[in-house]
Amino acid sequence: MERRGNIIKKFSSFISFTGDNHQIKLNWQVDLTLENSIKLKVAADPEAKESFWVQYFLKVLLVQHQLENPECIPTAKRHFSAYLQEACFKAAKDIHHELKYIQHKYSLEECFQIANIAANSPSKFFKNFNLERSKINVEAYAITTFKRFIRNQIYQQDLEARRTRFSNYGLLKNLSVKELNEALLAQNFHNQQIILYRLGWQCFNEIFQPSYKQLSRTANPSEEDFTVIANYYNQRCKQLNLINVSATDITIKEILETCINAAKNYRTKQYFSFEENYHGICDDTASTLDILIQQEEWQQVQVIIDNLFTNMPKLCQIIFQLWQGLNLTQTEIANLLKFKYPELQKQYQVARQLKRYTRSILREFAEEWNKVNSEIYLITIKILKELNQL
Numbered sequence: 001m002e003r004r005g006n007i008i009k010k011f012s013s014f015i016s017f018t019g020d021n022h023q024i025k026l027n028w029q030v031d032l033t034l035e036n037s038i039k040l041k042v043a044a045d046p047e048a049k050e051s052f053w054v055q056y057f058l059k060v061l062l063v064q065h066q067l068e069n070p071e072c073i074p075t076a077k078r079h080f081s082a083y084l085q086e087a088c089f090k091a092a093k094d095i096h097h098e099l100k101y102i103q104h105k106y107s108l109e110e111c112f113q114i115a116n117i118a119a120n121s122p123s124k125f126f127k128n129f130n131l132e133r134s135k136i137n138v139e140a141y142a143i144t145t146f147k148r149f150i151r152n153q154i155y156q157q158d159l160e161a162r163r164t165r166f167s168n169y170g171l172l173k174n175l176s177v178k179e180l181n182e183a184l185l186a187q188n189f190h191n192q193q194i195i196l197y198r199l200g201w202q203c204f205n206e207i208f209q210p211s212y213k214q215l216s217r218t219a220n221p222s223e224e225d226f227t228v229i230a231n232y233y234n235q236r237c238k239q240l241n242l243i244n245v246s247a248t249d250i251t252i253k254e255i256l257e258t259c260i261n262a263a264k265n266y267r268t269k270q271y272f273s274f275e276e277n278y279h280g281i282c283d284d285t286a287s288t289l290d291i292l293i294q295q296e297e298w299q300q301v302q303v304i305i306d307n308l309f310t311n312m313p314k315l316c317q318i319i320f321q322l323w324q325g326l327n328l329t330q331t332e333i334a335n336l337l338k339f340k341y342p343e344l345q346k347q348y349q350v351a352r353q354l355k356r357y358t359r360s361i362l363r364e365f366a367e368e369w370n371k372v373n374s375e376i377y378l379i380t381i382k383i384l385k386e387l388n389q390l
Helices: 032-044 050-062 070-083 085-098 108-119 138-157 159-165 168-174 177-186 191-207 223-240 249-276 285-311 314-325 330-337 347-372 381-388
Strands: 013-020 023-030
Touching (some): 013 085, 013 108, 023 032, 032 070, 070 085, 085 108, 108 138, 168 191, 191 223, 314 330
Antiparallel strands (some): 013 023
């Protein structure tokens, strides 16, 4: 694609696609209104360089709420968007090549149009750009920003793109509990095996913490990492009375590899299922099962809370009945109870009691839940310790 050679063209023309994906032709189309506008500005200050004008238009857009003449904002936005056309095309071309495995679904033109969405929203995508640092190139900043935006837009909408986005261990970090359960069930593992595999995955997630920037392409854990995960896994198994045989680093590798393979197969099937059911054909079996499971778990929650509430001190029961049952404020509760309970004269005293009782109920609820549902570990020991410090 031929780059624009002068300031007038750079701030007044836009890329136009013609043809199809097999023979794409790119042309520059001039917006006459913008062309006249930038010609007047250049004539008024012929010594001003390209960098001056791009920073001028960007500054207008970033401080638009302070301007006395807001009528200039739409024109400034169009000038800035025109200038960023090469950046949009470069970002689109890079992402189109990066996602070559789904090029049949996202054309270069579509990627370019996504980039243009960002170019037309400078107050959002350039709000962190430092105008005072003259060494920062606006176009380079835009290319990086647009590539991230295109990539994220596609990942959010496309199951196939998400499936291939991650490295093996990055995929484990991206999995939800529900996805892992369904993936293992689809491989015909029985319930006890699923519990152990899920526990291994949970231990991996808690122990192995790559940097945020590396999350999608996470490197493999080291031998030391696997050993630490294995030790933690054995501790959890002992706490939950699951198995008596100690796991080694090799065992943990095998568990995680099984989870990875199951997740890959699951996401592949999810993608094809999505394609097949695109016109609204769906199976209600899974949603019905989910509803039954939720109902059963909710009944368990109610039973535990009822028992806990019954065994709480009388004052706790009264405060919660007034607070949650009658929706009274803490000040209103203090006014009602201050004659019978001298320790509750002020709103802050009620707040203090509520915090203490809430902390106690949450801790005891977590402990009771984990006794009944050891395979769905609600809260970690670390969090229980943090609750004690509240």
